[in-house]
Structures are given as structure tokens and as C-alpha cells.
Amino acid sequence: MNLNLDTTPAALTGKLITPTDPRYDDFRSTYTTVGHPAVVVVPESASDVAAALLMARDRGLPLAVRSGGHGLAGRGTNNEGLVIDLRRLNKVTVLDHRKRLVRVEAGARWAQVAQALSPHGLAISSGDHGNVGVGGLAVGGGVGWLVRRFGLTVDRVRAVDVVLADGSVVRADAQNEPDLLWVMRGAGAGAGVAVAFEIEAMELRSVGYAQIAARVDPAGQVLQRMDAVLRDAPRELTTALMLSSQGADTHVFITAVVATDDQQAIRRAIEPLLGIGDATLQQALVTPYRSLVPRHHLHANVGQMASSTSNGLITDMTPTAARAMVDAVSGPTPVLIQMRSLGGAVADIDPSATAFPHRHQRSLVIASSFPPYGHEALGKAWEPVAEHTQGAYVNFESNPDKAAFDRTYPGSVGTRVTELWKRYDPEGVLRTGARS
Known part of the structure; x- marks a missing residue:
């Protein structure tokens, strides 16, 4: 699209990046998605954002808004539209x-x-x-x-x-x-x-941090044991699990964070995770919280990790749900599955208090596929797992259709959101x- 910038709002002078700008490649994409917007606006104030919104509306341009730009769902860019990139509003x-x-x-x-x-x-x-x-x-x-x-x-x-x-x-x-x-x-x-x-x-200030690896049996019993540990775990413990398969072997890699610097409490929280099966403690330490989200993570986002993603929430890891997850990662379509723990303080909030209504589920399960496998292939691999989920999380859904909206904002919540x-x-x- 050839965008006429002769009538650019004065507030946006010097804040527009078009395809002829040498900075364009650094501003057009998210981490997962290469975009081709007609213009990227880089505002420095709320009034700049307002001018950009009015520019998109008045010129009939498709609009995308990006904060940091990581954006696994890929919605922070578009083609032939206007992107508002908020990176300079970072105080x-x-x-x-x-x-x-x-x-x-x-x-x-x-x-x-x-x-x-x-x-x-x-x-x-x-x-x-x-x-x-x-x-x-x-x-x-x-x-x-x-x-x-x-x-x-x-x-x-x-x-x-x-x-x-x-x-x-x-x-x-x-x-x-x-x-x-x-x-x-x-x-x-x-x-x-x-x-x-x-x-x-x-x-x-500081937290406990541990990494654990375990072999996964075909029936996924190790996932059920993990779920049982989290059901009784102290609130300080939060885990992220990655399930992947290489050949005939499937493994789970667990990152555990314990929100305290009390070493005895950290040990008590992590030890049950070592009993889920053939598990190995690879690393355990007390570290400043900032080291979990360190500055060296601040890389450019240029579409370097193309992927499709979907997700669902699970309350109980049943035998059939566990087997479905193992089958998904070891099936013909290479799928990466992650599981993030919920529960604890999440469940304290009334489901109607915010537009995030999913308060009773204990796990968020995320599935991702990578080229040459796209969203259609992911959908087929994910479907047997999806049957055991209830609800979804908007930030891990790269196909935001009506069905995804209904899972994310079910019933009266969706009505109010709309x-x-x-x-x-x-x-x-x-x-x-x-x-x-």
C-alpha cells in the first residue's frame, strides 16, 4: 500500500516508520509473525496514541497494537495496515x-x-x-x-x-x-x-528456582502425579512444564519457582516434584526475582520463531487427558506442549470480578506447532487434548475466531465483554x- 503521508497529523511528525525507512525491519514484526504494515507509529505520549488511532480510523486502515513485541499470538502486527508500537512508553x-x-x-x-x-x-x-x-x-x-x-x-x-x-x-x-x-x-x-x-x-526480592527433568511413560502417569503434587502444594510454588518427544522417548522438563527466600520452605515445596517418577534435579538455587526475567531477554522481535498456538484450561488431569497430551507430542505432527500451573491465589478472585473468568482450573495447557506445520495441522493434533479442557486464555491463541472467543469469554462474561x-x-x- 502506498500511504500518502502529506497530511500526517502534526503530533506524529518523526514518529512514523514506513517500508522505505531503514528501521522498518526492526519494527514491523512480532516474535512469531512477520508483518507488512503500511506504517508503524511509535508514540511517545497518550496524545500520540490518540492521533494514531484517529489516523487509522479516518484512513480506514487495519489496526494492530503492540506493547513489547514478543506477542506469541502474533496479533501485534498486520499487513497493509497501521501498527501502534508502544515501546517508547516504558517508564x-x-x-x-x-x-x-x-x-x-x-x-x-x-x-x-x-x-x-x-x-x-x-x-x-x-x-x-x-x-x-x-x-x-x-x-x-x-x-x-x-x-x-x-x-x-x-x-x-x-x-x-x-x-x-x-x-x-x-x-x-x-x-x-x-x-x-x-x-x-x-x-x-x-x-x-x-x-x-x-x-x-x-x-x-529472591525466590527459589529449580529445574527438573523426567521421563514420561506412554500413559502419562507422571503428568497425573505432577497434578496431584500441585493440588496439595503450598501457594509459593508455581511451575511451568514443557512436554516434548524425540523419537520413541518423551520427556518432561519442569521449571519450579518458589516465591520465598526461605530455604527450608523451598526444599519442602520442591521435594515432592522429585517423586513424580524417573525425575532428576538438574539445578536448584535461590536467586533474585529479576534473574527470572533478565535484561538479556530483551532481543529484537523479527518473526524469528514462527509458530501457531492454541490452549485450554484443565481442572483435573484425568488418565485420558494425560494420555492425550503424550499422544499429541509423540504423534505425526510435531507439537510442543507446555503446562502452566494455576490455582492458589488465582482461585481467590470471584470469577465475575474481572474479564478473566477462569478461576477454578488448576492448569493452563498450551500447544504450539512450527513450520511447515500450520494452524490446521495444530488443530488436528490439539483436538484430542482440547476435549479435556474448559476455557482458554487469549494471550496464547493465534487463531482468534468466534469459537476461541467463546472459550475465552464464556456465557455472561462474553456477553458483557461484547x-x-x-x-x-x-x-x-x-x-x-x-x-x-
Whole structure:
């Protein structure tokens, strides 16, 4: 698309990147998806974001919004449209140390947040990689290393500065625009562009960290034992599991984080994981929280990891669900399966309190395929596992169709999300053209 920039809004002068710009290749893509947008806008203020939104609306351009740019779902870019890249809105400010209240701009990435808060002895329950952007994660849910102890990121969001599709800038909190605050905590991408969050952090400096590898039996009993351990585990323990197959052998690789620096408590939390089967403790240490999302994660995002992703939530790891997961990774389509633990503090929140309603499930199961296998092949491999899931998480879904929406926002939650999207963005500017 040849975009006429002669009438570019004055506020955006010097903030547009087009395909002829030598910086274009560094700005057009996410980690998983190479895009070909007509223009990338790199705002430096909320008013710049407003100007970019109005530019997309007035010129009928498909719109995508990107915070950090990691974006496994790939929706932070598009083809022949306008991309708003928030990376220059990245300040992290401690507003009130006594109340642990922190202001984080949406373009910051979690490595930057952790580094900024570390000298204050504070941390935010966030993603599990330092390159993940604050904005995308914090409007979708926020499943990370501290989730069982401190809940989802959205559970700690107290206010959001939002630019609406009509260009107005609104503060959403419990007293002012409570409906907007509700939808921004779990389904925000269709309501407005979050430019900053006020988040209640927690006091945390160091955590226990362990890596465990185990052989997986064909029936997946090791996964059932893992589920049983987590059912009775202390809230301080959060795990991420990766299931992969090489030839006839299937293995599980477990990362365990214990949200305390008490070595006895760390040992008590991790030891049951070693009893799930043929397991080996590969590493165990106490480390600063910032080392889990380190600065060296802050790489460029140029579509270097093309993939398709889907997911579902599981309450109990039944024998048939466990076998289905093992069969999926050892089947004809190479599939990588991850399982993130939930429960604990996540379940403390009323399902109607935020637009993330999935509070009783204990695990998030994520399946990914890689070229030459696309979304259709992933769907066939994932279907036997999907039969055992209930609900989905928006940030790990690269095909956001109607069925995915209904899984993510079921029943009355979906009805309310749809109503609020139409209220705050009646023309659907934010919901057109994002690359899946």
C-alpha cells in the first residue's frame, strides 16, 4: 500500500516508520509473525496514541497494537495496515512504596519492570520471559512465575490509563469508569489502548528456582502425579512444564519457582516434584526475582520463531487427558506442549470480578506447532487434548475466531465483554485487521 503521508497529523511528525525507512525491519514484526504494515507509529505520549488511532480510523486502515513485541499470538502486527508500537512508553515509577503502588507504562517489558523494582524490594506478578510486553499481557490476564502466590497480573491492576478509539484519554479505576476497568482486566484489547497501569506490587526480592527433568511413560502417569503434587502444594510454588518427544522417548522438563527466600520452605515445596517418577534435579538455587526475567531477554522481535498456538484450561488431569497430551507430542505432527500451573491465589478472585473468568482450573495447557506445520495441522493434533479442557486464555491463541472467543469469554462474561467493546469502540476500530 502506498500511504500518502502529506497530511500526517502534526503530533506524529518523526514518529512514523514506513517500508522505505531503514528501521522498518526492526519494527514491523512480532516474535512469531512477520508483518507488512503500511506504517508503524511509535508514540511517545497518550496524545500520540490518540492521533494514531484517529489516523487509522479516518484512513480506514487495519489496526494492530503492540506493547513489547514478543506477542506469541502474533496479533501485534498486520499487513497493509497501521501498527501502534508502544515501546517508547516504558517508564516504571514507584508511586507509593508503603502501599506498594507502582505505575508501569504499557510499552515496558517485564525485564525492565523487574530491574526497576528490584532496588525497592518489590516485584509484580507478571509473565515468564523478560521480553514480554506489559501492555499485551496486562490486558489479557497475566500468567507467570508468581501466579499461585500473588494471582494474575490483572488481579493486581488498580487503575488503567486508556486511549479510546475516539481519541479520548480516560482513567479507569474503581470509582471512575469501573466498567472500563473491568473489561481492561482480561479483555482490554477490544476496548481501548492501555498506555499505563497502576499495579499493586508485592514485597519480594529472591525466590527459589529449580529445574527438573523426567521421563514420561506412554500413559502419562507422571503428568497425573505432577497434578496431584500441585493440588496439595503450598501457594509459593508455581511451575511451568514443557512436554516434548524425540523419537520413541518423551520427556518432561519442569521449571519450579518458589516465591520465598526461605530455604527450608523451598526444599519442602520442591521435594515432592522429585517423586513424580524417573525425575532428576538438574539445578536448584535461590536467586533474585529479576534473574527470572533478565535484561538479556530483551532481543529484537523479527518473526524469528514462527509458530501457531492454541490452549485450554484443565481442572483435573484425568488418565485420558494425560494420555492425550503424550499422544499429541509423540504423534505425526510435531507439537510442543507446555503446562502452566494455576490455582492458589488465582482461585481467590470471584470469577465475575474481572474479564478473566477462569478461576477454578488448576492448569493452563498450551500447544504450539512450527513450520511447515500450520494452524490446521495444530488443530488436528490439539483436538484430542482440547476435549479435556474448559476455557482458554487469549494471550496464547493465534487463531482468534468466534469459537476461541467463546472459550475465552464464556456465557455472561462474553456477553458483557461484547457489550463493552461496542460501548467504548462502537465502530470496531480496535477489532479490525490485527494479524492472528
